[in-house]
Amino acid sequence: MSRAQELRDNLARVLQRIDEARSAAERADPVSLIVVTKRFPVSDITILRELGVTDIGENKEQELRAKAAEWDGEAHPRVHFIGQLQSNKAAAVARAADVVHSLDRSKLVRALARVDRVDPLEVLVQVCLDAEPGRGGVAPAGLDDLVDEVAAEPALRLRGLMAVAPLGGDPEVAFARLADLHAGVLERHTEATWLSAGMSGDLEAAVRHGATHLRVGTAILGSRPSLG
Numbered sequence: 001m002s003r004a005q006e007l008r009d010n011l012a013r014v015l016q017r018i019d020e021a022r023s024a025a026e027r028a029d030p031v032s033l034i035v036v037t038k039r040f041p042v043s044d045i046t047i048l049r050e051l052g053v054t055d056i057g058e059n060k061e062q063e064l065r066a067k068a069a070e071w072d073g074e075a076h077p078r079v080h081f082i083g084q085l086q087s088n089k090a091a092a093v094a095r096a097a098d099v100v101h102s103l104d105r106s107k108l109v110r111a112l113a114r115v116d117r118v119d120p121l122e123v124l125v126q127v128c129l130d131a132e133p134g135r136g137g138v139a140p141a142g143l144d145d146l147v148d149e150v151a152a153e154p155a156l157r158l159r160g161l162m163a164v165a166p167l168g169g170d171p172e173v174a175f176a177r178l179a180d181l182h183a184g185v186l187e188r189h190t191e192a193t194w195l196s197a198g199m200s201g202d203l204e205a206a207v208r209h210g211a212t213h214l215r216v217g218t219a220i221l222g223s224r225p226s227l228g
């Protein structure tokens with residue numbers, strides 16, 4: 001089977017899963033698919049675009065810049081940066097990405113806001129649902145302050161929240177908690193409507209708990225090449 005056929009079949013299966021999850025959850029609002037293309041070549045992104053994919057996710061600044069250089073000047077996908085972000089890489093990411101999902105500390109507010117852009121950078125605040133910090137995300141106790149800080153920064157546009165389900169935990173429990181946190185944020189920031197949650201293995205649970213954006217990699221592209 002050609003790569004194009006493989007991606008077409010996998011994409012169709014994932015879109016069907018999303019449709020079924022929306023029906024089961026009785027959701028009439030749209031759920032956006034971000035195809036996570038990290039560690040896969042630009043040729044796959046080209047195929048995905050031909051299949052109608054508009055949004056991709058990347059998690060490394062260097063890889064994103066290398067890919068962006070290849071599609072420079074041409075119509076390019078909307079890029080979501082979903083990886084842990086170091087503040088010294090923030091400027092490069094703010095230039096190459098359209099949306100950053102992984103803002104999780106004050107220092108990044110300042111670093112991302114400093115970059116000159118035509119439009120404000122769209123930003124999600126990542127919240128940590130793990131018992132222990134370490135995989136990124138602000139602890140729930142610090143969420144409100146960080147969200148306020150982003151909302152007050154004119155160079156950034158607060159869009160909502162992002163989270164990853166804890167490893168080995170129950171995604172239902174994690175995403176129910178996330179939905180609660182999101183409801184709290186929405187009370188104070190009605191513009192923060194996006195909820196980025198759900199990956200290949202847990203997208204149904206995420207849709208059930210109100211995810212508006214799913215980040216799906218392996219279910220569409222196959223298992224990722226290991227880091228070189």
Ligand SMILES: *Cc1c(COP(=O)(O)O)cnc(C)c1O
Pocket residue numbers: 036038059082083164198199200201215216217218219
């Ligand atoms: C890699 C990654 C994904 C995609 O995960 P899959 O299990 O391959 O669908 C989603 N979100 C984040 C933050 C990731 O790093």
